[in-house]
Amino acid sequence: MLRIIALRLPQIALTLVLLSLAAWFAIGLMPGDPASLALVSDPRLTAEDAARLRALHGLDQPLIARYLAWAGALLRGELGYSRLYAQPVADVLWPALRSTLVLVGSAVGLAALAGVALGGLAALRPRTAPFVDAVALLGQAIPGFWLGILLIILFAVGLGWLPAGGAPQPGEAGWPFLVLPVATIAFGQMAAYARHAAAALSAELHRPFITSARARGAGEGRILWRHALPNAAVPLLTLLALDAGALVSGALVTETVFARPGMGKLLYDAVMGNDYNLALLALLLVALVTMLATLAADLAQRWLDPRIEER
């Protein structure tokens, strides 16, 4: 395990450096700097004001010089300020990351549990497989933003049971604001888990050691959870890691529909608003979370199945 971690960490660091360089130039080469855009939105801002603001914020410097200055500051532990939010970047990033991790963690956890349960049902009771397939198909076919709107209309506007979105006010319970977005993401993700779990568990349930367990008198529940699932879990863990990483930045649509602050929205706003510092750090954070999730999944796979070796 330690060898794998020691091998992967330098890879992660190198990837982050290359990613930051590529992203810095990609954002920097997009037309329109913040001063030009401010000129259009503020009729009182003169061209001289724009030039002054450009110089003040270093936007008149070459891209590479700005990158090196930014990277140097980062290495000294200075995350800097967000131009869009006029806050230290850390103060903007952590709440957004926390909000997204709570959302994505709950949604992926729920999706995995429901998916494995449905997959287990289909594997144990083949007659229920068409029903599980239908649910999975529905989950994959319904676009998340549409499902989100339907849930809002039903549970918030119609029945008034849950908030339509947003964030809780100080002193207000947070969980009601989580129910609908979690359900929206989980329903879509659950389909993949159900299908993978059904296929993997079906295969495992026909293997000789399962027949042997049955012959020794083990109950179906014990066979499923104790013997079949650990072996079937390896591909599910890979899926889980990929989902968790992708959803940290990919929850943009759900966060937008439910007006929920998070990493997806933050990253989008930072790129569109030319907030280099925030965009870069948000992107690197998302990449880091994705790579760490993948590493965690690899470690878990090796723990579950010691036959898997690092190549």
Next chain:
Amino acid sequence: MGDGGRGILMTLAALAAPLAVAPAQAQVPAGPPATRPQLTIGINQYPGTFHPNIENMAAKAYILGFVRRPVTAYDADWALTCLACERLPSLENGDAVRETTPDGKPGLRLTYRLREGEAWADGTPVSAEDLRFAWEAGRAFETGFGPAEFYRSAYELIVEDPRTVTLRLDKVTYDFAALGDFQPLPARIERPRWEADRQGYRNRTAYDTETTNPGLWNGPYRIGAVQPGAGVTLERNAHWAGTRPAFDRIAIRTVENTAALEAQLLAGQLDMIAGELGLPLEQALALQKRTGERFRFAFTPGLTYEHIDLNLDNPILADRRLRQALLLAADRKQIVERLYEGRQPVADGGVHPRDRMYDPGLPKYPFDPARAAALLEEAGWRPGADGIRRNAAGERLSLEFMTTAGNRSREQVQQILAGMWKAVGVEARIRNEPPRIFFGETVSKRRFGGLALFAWISSPENVPRSTFHSDEIPRPERNWSGQNYTGYRDAEVDRLIEAIPVTLEPEARRPLWSELQRRIATDLPALPLWHRSDAHVWPRWLEGVRPTGHQNYSSLWVSEWRVR
């Protein structure tokens, strides 16, 4: 999310909403209470900063309207008024005096006296020292305040007494009494931070690091809680000397997606949606139809002017007859009726009909395809076999037509206009770009080939120097500064633009304004479309909100808002 995605969401919300409106209506309380502890307002933008002088954002201006008291502001009747001062300086009352600057230029000496009882929410009186600090910080290049024109012009500030300051300006313009964004900043809190690190001040200001400090706010409310990106909660300012506002608390929630904003309103999470930063007009009109009497709607035409800039370097558009033909062939009245139910007034030019300098006698262009066709014939464009006109050299009358991609409303208008022009033999080739490319590169560097549809935001009696003076044509040697994107040049227009600001008497300015409007409406470097309307959605029990239609938002007069 881009506007395109928002469009899908809005469409789906519109399709599905009738299913749910009826049950929600059943939850509305039978009778509105006489008072309410809280008003919850939805807006679609979160401010980047709470500092009054750094950056100009609609969301910030709206929120600060509740918690700040600027010295002067334009009211709902578009008249300049004193908010934190006792009276506006004028040559008549002696608070404005003409003088000569040390450089020998004509200048002005203006005296402002702060109203008695003006206090920060921690009880400290608002003082002349607070104005002095704001002036000093604004004058320093490294502070990084946005528009610096005022600070360049105000070369001296003298503190006369704890409530009185005298400003010396190095120019004489008709709007000298308007202090705009020059507002008092609490010197005892902000000066030490500024003096410690002037360049880093914008990141260290208490407005963004201690936003809930009561000493920062001098309006009817103060900011009591901040949820970054999600909203702010305002509490009463215990030291507010004016009329007591009707609510103990005002919660302002940011919901950037307008479909989600509408859903939260229908779910009862929001009481109202601010028109200044709320629903697009067409969405509000649809909501009004679906919800019947549940909410009160107001549609206020404002100073956002939708128009089409024409690139006059294009040889086709250099011909004035062709520009006039394009406007005559566009049935703007019908577009406004069909798309916006007549809620947006068709524009005759950049000056709003509510502006006191608007001249109703300026040349107008009602829909007249026959006259448009005649002008095109006169200009040498004859119908071709494919219906598109050609000139003597056989060139097709084909123009590139651009706008901001993803803006559903503009793209719809663009399609309709292209159809109308095709009917008179003009081809409009639509090519749209994302806003940051369109504004940041294509328009600002005059790289659009023909027509560019977008909006200008202005203020009452705003002299269009940046958009029509020939000095303001963006050029590489000027580092692309200026906003005269059409490339319009007219010596008389330049003269008028220079003469209007220095003509102090309104009645003496009026003929200059009329001539300016007449010349621009005749030359048509830009095709006027309409003045955009703000859609305000209020609960039935709320009264007294007066939308202004300009940059001094209705929130500045929150103490007049009442619960019925």
